[in-house]
Amino acid sequence: MTSREEALKNPIFLALKKVGQTPGEGIRTWAHGLCFHNQNLLNGLKSNVANPAKREAILNDLWNSVYSIVPKRVSEVLGIETKPNVDKISKLLSDIMNDEKHPAIQAMGDSIEEALVNWLKAFTFYDWSTYIYLERHLGAKDALKIYMGLWESFALGPLEDMKKLFGIKEASDIDMDVLGKLSRAYWESIACPYHITQHTKDIHEAELEFCAYYAVMKDVLGEEKARSMTLKTEAIVSVNYYDAILKALGVFDKFSFTMDKFICCGDNCCRVRFERRK
Numbered sequence: 001m002t003s004r005e006e007a008l009k010n011p012i013f014l015a016l017k018k019v020g021q022t023p024g025e026g027i028r029t030w031a032h033g034l035c036f037h038n039q040n041l042l043n044g045l046k047s048n049v050a051n052p053a054k055r056e057a058i059l060n061d062l063w064n065s066v067y068s069i070v071p072k073r074v075s076e077v078l079g080i081e082t083k084p085n086v087d088k089i090s091k092l093l094s095d096i097m098n099d100e101k102h103p104a105i106q107a108m109g110d111s112i113e114e115a116l117v118n119w120l121k122a123f124t125f126y127d128w129s130t131y132i133y134l135e136r137h138l139g140a141k142d143a144l145k146i147y148m149g150l151w152e153s154f155a156l157g158p159l160e161d162m163k164k165l166f167g168i169k170e171a172s173d174i175d176m177d178v179l180g181k182l183s184r185a186y187w188e189s190i191a192c193p194y195h196i197t198q199h200t201k202d203i204h205e206a207e208l209e210f211c212a213y214y215a216v217m218k219d220v221l222g223e224e225k226a227r228s229m230t231l232k233t234e235a236i237v238s239v240n241y242y243d244a245i246l247k248a249l250g251v252f253d254k255f256s257f258t259m260d261k262f263i264c265c266g267d268n269c270c271r272v273r274f275e276r277r278k
Helices: 012-019 023-048 050-069 071-078 087-099 105-108 112-138 140-156 159-166 177-187 211-219 221-250
Strands: 194-199 204-208 255-261 271-277
Touching: 012 023, 012 112, 012 211, 023 087, 023 105, 023 112, 023 140, 050 071, 050 087, 050 271, 071 087, 071 105, 071 112, 087 105, 105 112, 112 140, 112 211, 112 221, 112 255, 140 221, 159 177, 159 221, 177 194, 177 204, 177 221, 177 271, 211 221, 221 255
Parallel strands: none
Antiparallel strands: 194 204, 204 271, 255 271
16 A cells, blocks of 8 residues: 555656646546556457467466556456456456446545556556567567557547547648647646647647656666567657547648657657648
C-alpha cells in the first residue's frame, strides 16, 4: 500500500494540474486505456497469429511479466497470479472498460491518488511487456506490425469525439490551426503538457516536457531496461500514430507529420511537427 502523501510525489499530479485535469479524469485515462489495450491485443493476436498455442504463450508470458513488476495491489485487483488465468483477467478488463463506475477502478488504491498511480503503472508495464514478448515469440518484424496496430487503435478511438469537439465535418475544415488543436488535445489527454514552439499556416511544432508513461517505466525498471523496448518502437509507432489520424481525416496528402525528439530515447523533450505538403 502507498499512502496518499507518497502517491502525490509522483510527477503525474503536477502534469495533470498543468493540463487542467483532475486525478479522477486521470484514472479513467489509464484504467480504460489498459482495458482497451488488452482488447485490441487479443484481436491483434487472433488476426495475425494463427497458432493458438503461440497466442497463449505470448499472453501468459506478458501477464507473468506484469505480475513480476507491478505493486501487489495491482495484481490483487486484476487477479494476476504466477500462473495467470488470462481469460479471467480479460473478462474483468472488459467489464471495467464498459463501466466507468466499476468498483475495481477505485479499488486500485486507498486514495484516488494511489489508485491513479497504480493504474498508470499497470498500463505502462502491460505495454512494455506486450512489445517485449511479441518480439520474443514472433520476431521484430511481426511484433512491430501488431504493436503498431495497437497504437493505431488508440489514435483512431477518440477521433470522432475530437471531430465533434473541433467542428470537423469534412477534410476542407482542417487547417494548421485545427491540427495544432487536435495535437494538443491528444497529448494533454495523457497528461503531457504541450508547448507550441512554432505555428504558421504551413508549420505547427510543439515540445512536450514530460511523459508520465516513461517516467514510471524509467523509475521502476531503470533506464537501460526501459529502453530495451522504447528505442525499438517509439519513433516509428509515434509517427504512424499521427499518419493514421491524418489518413482518417482525409488530409494525409496535404499535411505530413514527424517526431524527431523522444524523452524515452534520451532527449530532453518530445518534439512533434506538422508541415503542409508542397
